[in-house]
Each structure stands twice: as C-alpha cells, then as structure tokens.
Amino acid sequence: MKKTKPSKISSIILFILLLFIAIGWTVPTLGVFVTSFRESKDIYSSGWWSVLPHMEWVKTSEFQLAEATDPNAPITIEGHTASFDEWRQGIKVSENKRLRWYGNKRSRKIEVYEEKLLGFGANLTMQNYVDVLQGGEISFDDGSGNIITREGNNFGDAVINSLAVCIPSTVIPILIAAFAAYAFAWMDFPGRKPMFVILVALLVVPLQIALIPILRDFTAWNLNGTFVSMWLAHTSFGLPLAIYLLYNYVSTLPRDVFESAYLDGATPFVTFVRLVLPMSIPALASFAIFQFLWVWNDYLVALIFLGDKNRVVTSALAAMIGEKGQDWHLLTSGAFLSMILPLTVFFALQRFFVRGLLAGSIKG
Amino acid sequence: MLESVRSNSFQIVRLFALVILAVFVLVGGFILLQNLQHVKMIMMVFAVIWGVGSVALLFWVFNSIAQAMPRKIRPIAVALVFAGPAIVLLAWALVLPTLRSLWLSFFDDTGHQFVFLDNYTFAFTDPIMLESFKNNLLWMVFGTSFCVILGLIIAVLSDKSKFEKLFKALIFLPMAISFVGAGVIWKFMYSYKGEGININEIGLLNAIVVALGGKAQSWLLMPVWNNFFLIAIMVWLQTGYAMVILSSAIKGIPLEIIEAAKMDGANEFQIFFKITIPFIMPTIVTVATTILIFSLKLFDIVRVMTGGNFGTNVIANEFYQRQFTYRKTGQASAIAIVLLICTIPVLIYNLRQFRKRRTIK
Numbered sequence: 126m127k128k129t130k131p132s133k134i135s136s137i138i139l140f141i142l143l144l145f146i147a148i149g150w151t152v153p154t155l156g157v158f159v160t161s162f163r164e165s166k167d168i169y170s171s172g173w174w175s176v177l178p179h180m181e182w183v184k185t186s187e188f189q190l191a192e193a194t195d196p197n198a199p200i201t202i203e204g205h206t207a208s209f210d211e212w213r214q215g216i217k218v219s220e221n222k223r224l225r226w227y228g229n230k231r232s233r234k235i236e237v238y239e240e241k242l243l244g245f246g247a248n249l250t251m252q253n254y255v256d257v258l259q260g261g262e263i264s265f266d267d268g269s270g271n272i273i274t275r276e277g278n279n280f281g282d283a284v285i286n287s288l289a290v291c292i293p294s295t296v297i298p299i300l301i302a303a304f305a306a307y308a309f310a311w312m313d314f315p316g317r318k319p320m321f322v323i324l325v326a327l328l329v330v331p332l333q334i335a336l337i338p339i340l341r342d343f344t345a346w347n348l349n350g351t352f353v354s355m356w357l358a359h360t361s362f363g364l365p366l367a368i369y370l371l372y373n374y375v376s377t378l379p380r381d382v383f384e385s386a387y388l389d390g391a392t393p394f395v396t397f398v399r400l401v402l403p404m405s406i407p408a409l410a411s412f413a414i415f416q417f418l419w420v421w422n423d424y425l426v427a428l429i430f431l432g433d434k435n436r437v438v439t440s441a442l443a444a445m446i447g448e449k450g451q452d453w454h455l456l457t458s459g460a461f462l463s464m465i466l467p468l469t470v471f472f473a474l475q476r477f478f479v480r481g482l483l484a485g486s487i488k489g
Numbered sequence: 490m491l492e493s494v495r496s497n498s499f500q501i502v503r504l505f506a507l508v509i510l511a512v513f514v515l516v517g518g519f520i521l522l523q524n525l526q527h528v529k530m531i532m533m534v535f536a537v538i539w540g541v542g543s544v545a546l547l548f549w550v551f552n553s554i555a556q557a558m559p560r561k562i563r564p565i566a567v568a569l570v571f572a573g574p575a576i577v578l579l580a581w582a583l584v585l586p587t588l589r590s591l592w593l594s595f596f597d598d599t600g601h602q603f604v605f606l607d608n609y610t611f612a613f614t615d616p617i618m619l620e621s622f623k624n625n626l627l628w629m630v631f632g633t634s635f636c637v638i639l640g641l642i643i644a645v646l647s648d649k650s651k652f653e654k655l656f657k658a659l660i661f662l663p664m665a666i667s668f669v670g671a672g673v674i675w676k677f678m679y680s681y682k683g684e685g686i687n688i689n690e691i692g693l694l695n696a697i698v699v700a701l702g703g704k705a706q707s708w709l710l711m712p713v714w715n716n717f718f719l720i721a722i723m724v725w726l727q728t729g730y731a732m733v734i735l736s737s738a739i740k741g742i743p744l745e746i747i748e749a750a751k752m753d754g755a756n757e758f759q760i761f762f763k764i765t766i767p768f769i770m771p772t773i774v775t776v777a778t779t780i781l782i783f784s785l786k787l788f789d790i791v792r793v794m795t796g797g798n799f800g801t802n803v804i805a806n807e808f809y810q811r812q813f814t815y816r817k818t819g820q821a822s823a824i825a826i827v828l829l830i831c832t833i834p835v836l837i838y839n840l841r842q843f844r845k846r847r848t849i850k
Binding site: 153173288297301305314315322326330338357423424435446456460479482483 | 548590593678
C-alpha cells in the first residue's frame, strides 16, 4: 500500500497512538539501561524514573534534641507542637521544610528535609559495570545503610567465552552450509532430492529431541564443557535453516557463470570459492546475523553442554538472577552488557536481518 | 607413462602429507585450546582462528583427495565433499537423535529395563505434565494471537505514518535481546518489595498501580495470571517479528485493488477486513505457525522468571527438570517425543508448501 493522504486530525491521532505503543515497548529496556548507571543505594530506595527532573524531599541535615525532652508529652520544635507519633510521621514546618523524628523515642534525633528540584542524571556512576565485570569480592550499599559483600560473577570472562562460542558457531555453519547448498543446487549425487526433503522437515524439529543423545555422545567423547561441543551443536542446529536459505539463493544464480568457469578448467572447488561465495554475500550476511543473534542469545544449549564451565553471558546472567535476584545494580548492568553487542549488530545490519527473516519463512 | 606414475606417487605422498597436517592441526589445536583457559583473551582469539581454520582446512584436504580420484567417480566424490559434512552433521545431530530419543523413551532411567509405554503414560497423566500442557496451551493460544494481532495492527498503522521506520525499529528492537536479558528487564518491571512504611516500589508496574491508588502485587506469584505476565514477555519479544513479515506482505498488495475499493466508497475498516486481511492470509498463517511452534518449545523465559514454579510450568521446562534435576532420561525422552509429535502437523504443512513451489518452478 502506498501512503495515502489521511486528514490532518486522523494523522495526529495515528501519530499519538503509535507513539504510545512505541514508548510502551521501549520503557522496559530504558528502565534497565537507566538503572544500570545508578548507585546501588539509590536503586533500592527509589524507582529509576526518579532520574527525571522532579521535586523531591531531600534530607539536608539532622539535629539532636536536648536530653530533657520528654517524648511522651507534646514536643515543641521550631514553633510547632505535636506528639511523638506525629513527629515520627514528619511535620511540614514551612513551605519547603519538613522535620521528622528518626528512630525510637530515646533517639531524640530530628531529621531536616528540604524540597529541592533534582535534575537529570543525579548521582550516575559506572561502578556497577566495574563490579559486574569482576570476579572476586564486591560490596555495595543496599539503601538501608548496610554494606553487603558478594562473590562477583566475572562477567568479563563470560563475554570473552561468548565470543569464543559465537564467532566460530556463526562462521562454521555458513561454510558448511554454503558448500552443501551449492551441491544441492548444482551437483548430482544419489539421494539428493529425498535428502533435501528431510532437510526441510528438520527446519521445525524441536531441539529438545536431540539434546539427550548428543549430551551422551559428548560425555562419551569427553567434550562436555568445551567450546568444540558448542560449535558442533550450534553448527548442526543452524544447518537446516542455513542450507535452506542459501539453497534458495544459490539456485537462482545464473548457470552460465559456472559453466564458463568449468570451461576455463576451474575445479568445482575453485569455482565455489572464487565465484559462488562472493556472489552469495547478501544471503550469507542474512544468515550470519540470524545465527549470531541466535547463538549469542541462546541459553538452553549453553546450559546443557557448557554447564558451569566456561559460562557464556546468558548462563552467567541466568546464574546471577538465581543467586542474587534482588541485586538490581548488578543484574541491570549485566543485562545491558549482554545486550550491547547483539543490539549493535542488529541496528548496523537490520536490512540484512529483515531480508533473512522474510526468506526464512517457508512461504517466501 | 613413467611420468604419470611418478606424478601419481607424488600425488599420493602429497595427499598423505596433507592428511597428517590436518590431523596435527585438529588434535594439536584442541589440546592447546584446553591449556589456554587461563589467558582468556588469547584463548578466545585462538579458538576463533583454530575453529574456523580447521573447518576450511578439512574442506580443502577432502577436496584434494576427491580431485585425485579416477575421472569416472570424481564428480560424485566432489559432490560428497561438498554435501558430505552437512549431511553427516545433520544425521548425527538431528536425524539419529530423534530415533535414539524414541528408543530411550521406551526404557526406564537406567536405560536397560524395557518399559514400553510407561513413560508416555507418565507424560499424559502426571499432574505436573497436565499443568504444563494446560500452560503451553495458554502460551500457544494467547501468545500467538497477541503477537499476530498486535503485529498486524502496528504494521497497518505504521504503514500510514511518516515515521514508519523509526516506530518499526523500536518495536523490532527486543528481537535482538536474549530471553535471559528480557527476563532481567521484566523481573525488574514486575519487581515487588512488600508492604510497610517508607517502602517505595522500584518496579514500574507496581509503582503505577500504587500511584493509581491500588495495592502493590507480587505479580509472578499470582496463580493463573502469572502465566499471562510471562506471556507478555514473549509478546514483547516476538511482536516485532510478526510486524516485519506482515508489513512486507501488506506492502505487496497491488495499489489498484485498494484504489478500486476506494472508488466504490469503501472506508479504511472495510479495506482492512475485506482486502488487506484476505490478501495477506497466507502470510498470517506462516507467521502464526512460526510463533505457535516457538511457544510450544518455549523454555528460557519460564526457566529464568519462575523456574516453572507457582503454576507456570511448561513442557520444555519439565523436559529439562526430568533430565537434569531428577535424572529420569526415559521420561525426558518421552516428553521430547511428545513435543516432536506436536510439531508434525506444521512439518507436513511445510513439506506441502515446499512441494507446491517445486512444481511451479
């Protein structure tokens, strides 16, 4: 459909409606992003939206009442008289000043709050990122004045492990699938057609079916917890889609190209490396983004074949949710670290990704 | 004659050397990789180079061997080199495991005692399994329909907007986020601190509820409804997918049809229901089946958010629990086979579509 010219009012309504949906869709991510830069004690005492400019009662000072003050009788401070319980709740003594009794009756401590405008970016910090990347011991303020010490999750190593899993798991299936797609499209060998039908069937087979037998093989071959096991698993699981996508592309390449190369005496291998691979780059890129995002974001395969050895970002983050479900300063910074790379790849190469999505749906 | 014999024997020596080299690179690299664990950065770089390089090397060596074959069988040998690795991997990782899982599902946990259908009786009668089936049904019905309907609405609306690209990118963005990452994002949205004075809710949902005068809730512990709070996460992640595919289908509708409808006095709603929907119906079916299968296999969200507790269990999570928590391989395999059987209708549909396209071409 081409853009039609709707009336002005309806286009404004449309814009507001879309804006509303888009904001609703983005706010959850934004919340985690903002929180990851806040100090831990702020995170626990106020919502992340409080980084937006707003008026807030801020504690500016405190003072001690005289020992002689009787907490059980009405108490007069700065011209206001009230009972202990009322002071405990806090009393507004002037337009932008509040006094509050802190603690029990014996403490006799009064806190002074003043209403102030807090601007953008109050108290932002990179400390959460420093903490979450580290192993070893880290400590933080929980917002009620306690310092808590935790074992770090060593997210830095997890990022490196993820790269070590992801890059080969993206390149290897491309290589194997490109060779196979070329063979299925342009070569003749026994069983070619039935094998391709099986391949199409394999596109929707649930992974769960394969996990236990493959795990048994890996245990027998002593490969559990190694990167090689992850490469093998991800390569194999990615192959049906890879071959299917690349076959659709390679089979549309003009036949004359290969034939003239053969006439010049080139072997199929040389033709493939020199001609087919460079010509298929758009299709390869589509699948590469697909596979990269899939492997980087995968949790199930990593959980089963890597276990606690060589944790990747998803399993490190999941472990963190399990161990420290309320340590939001670590969880949010960890989550954001795990998202940076896929989001960058995604935005840089969105065009190829969408093309891959469209080609991947069976009904092209 | 003599020359060809000499070049032949040279060929054999060369191939032999290549094979030795390949074995050396593969085995040596693997051992080296195991010993590099402590220098993470170098390990990563080495892993990438070695992993990718070995595969390329293997293709090259195999091809050299195939090229040395007698002329008659050479084409088949070359085809085998090209398609062989993929076929072997697929057979090992997907085709054979299906049969092996089927086999395992007929045995008890030790793998020696043949129990025939006992594991399937468990899969269809166990209360936890029944709960999981019921929840998966919720995921499939509500998750899929919300994704498709929302995706369709956004695709249609943004198609008429000047800022189409921007809106679509924002809706699409969660597709790049892992389920575990989404788990953190939404756990934070649903976060609940409890009751008491001077407690500020830091989760957005509870803050909104409190600001509107309601009472903060621990959303993930509310039976039945917590399933919908989890489904919301999937809708958030997958609507972008539905939107992109549907949007491209909508753009494929010929302009003349719409113009003609407008001439006949059709309004936007009539165009939407009488033209747009019927025209993109095949695409809607494709998108819906993809998300349907996706919600059938869904694991990560439930695992991370609730671990399947509080009445939110799903089949894929119970599969994991059976195998890795209770060590019941037979039962886990039976669950995997049940999942496979659930996908068979889609599988057959896919094959039909594939056949149809073949005959057209």
